[in-house]
Amino acid sequence: MEHSSLAGRIFRGVALSLILIFFMFPIVWIFLMSFQNNDQILRIPPRILFEPTLANYEALISGQLRTAAGNLQISFMRNLFNSVVLSSAAVLLALLLGVPAAYAFARFKFRLGETIAFTLLSFRFAPPLLVLLPLSLYYQELGLNDTYFGIVWVYQLIALPLILWIVRGYFEDISPDIEHAYRLAGHSWREAFTRIAVPLAGPGIAAAGLLSFIFCWNNFVFALILASADKQPVTVGALAFVTASGIQYGQIAAAIVLSVTPTLLLALYAQRYLVEGLSLGAVKG
C-alpha cells in the first residue's frame, strides 16, 4: 500500500507542500499584513521583510482611526465584546437546556424524545433565512429585535443540536448499570445524574460546549439580520468595518486577525474532539 519508491516519496512531498501552502498561506499573509502600514501593503512587488508596526492594532483598540479624510470613530472592540457575550451566553443556555434533554434521550426511549431530537437535527439543515426572516418581523413586534437575549435565543439553533447529539452519544456510551447500582444504594435520579452521569460524560460535554462556542462565534447571518451596530459580533462588524474604513487595509487585516484568533486557539485546544463534533457524533476521531 505505501509507496516507498523514490518517485512516490517525491510526489507525496510535493503534494503535501502544495497543500500546506494553499491552506496556510492566506492566514500567514493576512497576519503579516496586519503589521504593515498602507504604504508597505501597496508596495509592488510585495515584500516579505518589512518593519512591523503595531499602529493598526492601536487604532482598533483605541477606536480612533486616522484617515486622510479625518478621524473616524470605530467600535470594533465593541464587536469583539459582543461576540464574547453572545457566544458564551448561547453556549451556557444550550448546555443548560441540552444536557438534561440529551440524558433523557439516551436513557429513556420515548417517542417525543426522538421527535424533538430529529426536529432539531433537521433544522440544523434547513435554510436559516427561512426561520430568520419571519422571526425578524416577530422580534420587531415583541421588542426582541436587537437585544442580546433575542440573538442568544436564535443561536440555540446552532448550539442545541450540536450539544444534544454529541452529549447524547457520550451518555449512551456510559453503561446505565453504574447509575442503577448507585440508585439501588438509595440515591435519587437527580444525584445519579449530577454525580455519576454528568462527570462521566464531562469530556464530551466540554467538547460540545467548545465546538458550539466556535460555531456561534463564526456565525454571520443571524446577527446580520437581527442585530444593529451596537449588538453586532465580529463577523458582521468586520464586514461593516471594511465598508466604513475604505482603504485602511492594514486595519482590516488586524481586525481579521483579532476576529479569528479566539476560535483558532480554541480549535487547536479542542482538536481531539473536532471530528466527532463536526459529524455530530457520527464519526469518531
Add this chain to the structure above:
Amino acid sequence: MSMVQLLQTNAQAAPAKPRPRVRLLPYLLSLPALLVCVAILVPFVTAAVYSLQRYRLNLPYLRGFIGAGNYIDFLTDPAFWNTLQISITYTAVTVVVELLLGLGIALLLRRPTRFHNAVSIMLLLPLMTAPAIAALMWKLMTNPSFGILSYFVGLFGVTDFKWASDPSTALFTVVLVDVWVYTPFIMILLLAGLRSLPRQPFEAAALDGVPASFVFFRITLPMLAPYIITASLFRLLDSIQQFDIIYAMTQGGPGDRLMVFQVQAYLEFFQYTNVGRSAALLMILWLITNILSNIFIKNWLRLRARAHGHA
C-alpha cells in the same frame, strides 16, 4: 377496582420504584428543548403562510392570499431560473472539488505519523475561520491594486484578472474560498474513516501482491463509502445554502452572477421588501434540502450507530 386497590396493585408490582415520577421525568428533562423546537416551528409555519401571500412591506394594503401565485410566477421568471442554476452549479462544483481534494489529502495523511497529524491539525484552521471572515481575507488577497494573488497571476502574464468583480471569474473566486474553508471538513472526516478501517483486508492484499490501484478501487473506496456519502451529503446540504462567503464577497454580484438562493431571498426581503416572494424562494430551497437531509439522516444514523457501538 377502587383507586386504593389500584394503587396497591401498582405498589406491589413495583415496590421500590416511584413509577409515575419516572415516566414523567424524560418529558420534564426535554421540555426546554421542546420549547426551543416550538419556537423554531412558529416562524417556519409563518414563512410557509407568507409564501402563499402577496405581501410587500412597502405596500401593506395589497396584502392578501394568492395561493400558489408566487410559485407560479417563478416559472416564467428568468431571475428564478438564474438562481436555481447558479445554486446548483456552485453546489456541484464545490462538493466535487472538495471531495476529490479532501479524499486525496486524507490518503496522503493516512499513516498516523507525528508529521501527518501536525499537518491535519494545521488544515483545521481554515475550517475554524468564520466563512464571512475567510471571504474578507481572500478579498484582501485578490484586490486588483495590491492583492498578492493578483500579483502572482500577473507574474504569469495574466494582467487584468479581476477575480470576484468580473462576471466571468466571480464564480471561480467564491468557489476557491469555499474550497479553502471546507475541504478540511471532508479531509478530517475521511481521515478518521480511513484510520478506523480494519487492517486485515489490506494486509492480505499486500501479502498477495495485489496492485495498489486494485486495492484502492476494490477495497479502500467501498469500505470508505459510508464516510464519503455522509461527508458529501453534509457539504451538499450546507453548500446549496451558502450565504456568508458570497454575501461577504460580492453580495450576489457582479450583476446577478452569484445570486444563490439565500442571497436572492435576503435581497428580495430587505431590498425589494417582497416578503411573499422571499418566503416562496426559501420554501423551494427548504424542499430541496429536506429531501437531501432525509437521505443524509439515514446514512448518518447508520454511521453513528457504528461509532457508538450499537446497531
